[in-house]
Amino acid sequence: MHISNETYGVEHWDAAQVSFTRIERAATVCPDLGPRTFLHAGPPIEAGELPGPTRSALIGALLLERQADTPSEAARLLDKEALTLMPGHDFNAVGPMTGIISASTPVVVATDSAGRTAFSPLSEGAGRCLRFGSHDERTIQRIRWILAEALPVINSAFQGTSLNISRIIRSALEHGDECHSRSVAATNQFLIQFLAGAVRNGVESDRLTRVFRWMNMDAQFFGTFTMAAARILADSVHGVPGSPVVTAIAANGCRVGIRVSGLGDRWFTADAPVGHTVLFSGFDPGDVLPIMGDSCVTEVVGLGALSLPASPVVAAHLGLDIDDVRQRERDMERITVTRSGRYRLPMAGFPGIPQGIDVRRVIDASIVPMINTGLVHRDPAIGQIGAGLAPIPLSVFQAAAAALVEATRSQPAR
């Protein structure tokens, strides 16, 4: 496949068709996971640096994997550093928030026509979730129920058909989703296809009704389907020699980092920001843990904060007026390599979404990409306390740009 010297492969994103394959236990698609081997979000992190919610989610994962009978027993395993933590980015995983994925985590598996795959945890439903750091009994029991009942029902519903994630994303951008903070329209489209498929394939009515009720409580249910698809697109342009295109943006509550196509698996990191916050009442910015999660892979492919005009609701919740949104949209054009011809913003002329963040353009324009994000309290007992818009620090782009110069210099002339 020819790769343009100007858009570095991003020009092929429009043609990609990413489909949902199945829900699986994570170990099925990631054999490196073991009873005490887990994935986490963002760049690598030392055991001693783990933020409260991540520690708490790991306790949940140990309980889920039956490596401990109680939270305090699990905490002791953590303190003894008796477990292995690996960045999900090294295993085609996208872990939102803490990003803790264990062998039994139910994951959405996506695939494209070239055979690339990626996976991301299935939504746990509304309310307290392991991925936000919850490990109470209800949280763990719900995941066990998902494995026992929801997983086979979802797979039965889509047996014999394929759910085109790319097409849902394209449509959702016209229905008020920017596809990171908001996936409401996409979720509705998913629910329709799920229910219709389940009916067609004869899923028993009571089981279907229970699974539907659980799904329907989480208006953002489809979010991790989008993330898995975005990861496949990002991977498809990774490793292009000399390419300045950002192929990962991720954080772990401590550091935020980027990877760049032409620079292999190296992370360029900085302290994770908190950013502009819109918090539930009773909380203030000092309560907020710095950003975490792999979900900003959506911004990597031009969704989320790069597509703010698609979601007047998200923009308005963030306190942005129409002029702000329009200005930000123009800014994003300045730091990306192209606009999509397929994924379009519902504005006059239907411009394509800006895609492919270029570290050199970021520096030339002195404009850093923003990401839309959920925010959690530092205290894992509290969970989500709001949403925000966070800038990725300029320093990571500067470091990556310098490394690109270095890499180009050290390469033999072609």
Place this chain on the structure above:
Amino acid sequence: MHISNETYGVEHWDAAQVSFTRIERAATVCPDLGPRTFLHAGPPIEAGELPGPTRSALIGALLLERQADTPSEAARLLDKEALTLMPGHDFNAVGPMTGIISASTPVVVATDSAGRTAFSPLSEGAGRCLRFGSHDERTIQRIRWILAEALPVINSAFQGTSLNISRIIRSALEHGDECHSRSVAATNQFLIQFLAGAVRNGVESDRLTRVFRWMNMDAQFFGTFTMAAARILADSVHGVPGSPVVTAIAANGCRVGIRVSGLGDRWFTADAPVGHTVLFSGFDPGDVLPIMGDSCVTEVVGLGALSLPASPVVAAHLGLDIDDVRQRERDMERITVTRSGRYRLPMAGFPGIPQGIDVRRVIDASIVPMINTGLVHRDPAIGQIGAGLAPIPLSVFQAAAAALVEATRSQPAR
């Protein structure tokens, strides 16, 4: 119930909860319909004035009611004026486009907690429809199939639950629907509730799958549910002495008219406009029939063109940029009596939709309300050829305002 002297009852719209009751044959809810007695859209019309698509729809209605075996036989009945035509507005009906409703037309019946009811034809599905003037065999057969299969399936799905139309409208405004030209998000929400209800109530899988496929072809399926609900709100503020609030806007392809709360059932009419058109390729404005249909009851309650900022997609299709949309939104505030506290626009600050068009404010501001509309070709064989934005002529507001002065003068002082 107390009625404000400034907002004339419109202040109660936010509290109204309109629900979908059942699908019925129209004669069940409108016993005045007979084998040769039909409802039509808009203000009264003479048989000799009937535009082509309306004539053609009446031929379809005569075939559906088995009053004729062939279109030419039906046309002869029409020419002999052997049928009775009544405005749907006199019977709680909302007929989009030609608005032809016959005894067997499947209709959506809506009701509010005060016991008001209204009805509007159920969508016929995608493609050629009787309401646009089609009367070919496929059109008539499809309506017969709806009566035989879809009607009982839909009613079974909602047996024992109630579908809250008001709540769906409120949510759809945040999902890119302005709820007149576009009802895509509302339709998705409807489909989810329909499928989940059908599963819960044990509707047989093959029948459900057939009915779902038919529904799912029409992205605007929910449109007439909204119209029936809007009609109930409009009726709830009709007949308030001295009230200048518009309670009907409707057209018949020949004349457009309004009714005003304080002026009873009198119509104030003018020649129907064509307005600003966005046509399918190959057509030009000379092909377009002037506006028709009762669907602008949505504008009467603040939806449609009064809520353009809710639908960036509709605005962009109409060629309007963000500044146009914002300006129009401010204009609509100037001619309405209040803003909703419940139905909100997805803009910074989430302003309520402007509700209750006041004929006196229209004249003071010299700003007429616009309506979003589908456009049909003058030739009924062609059907829909685009969409548009049409101004309601100032003269109807002037005539109504003069009549209000007259009515107030002739009333005894209170």
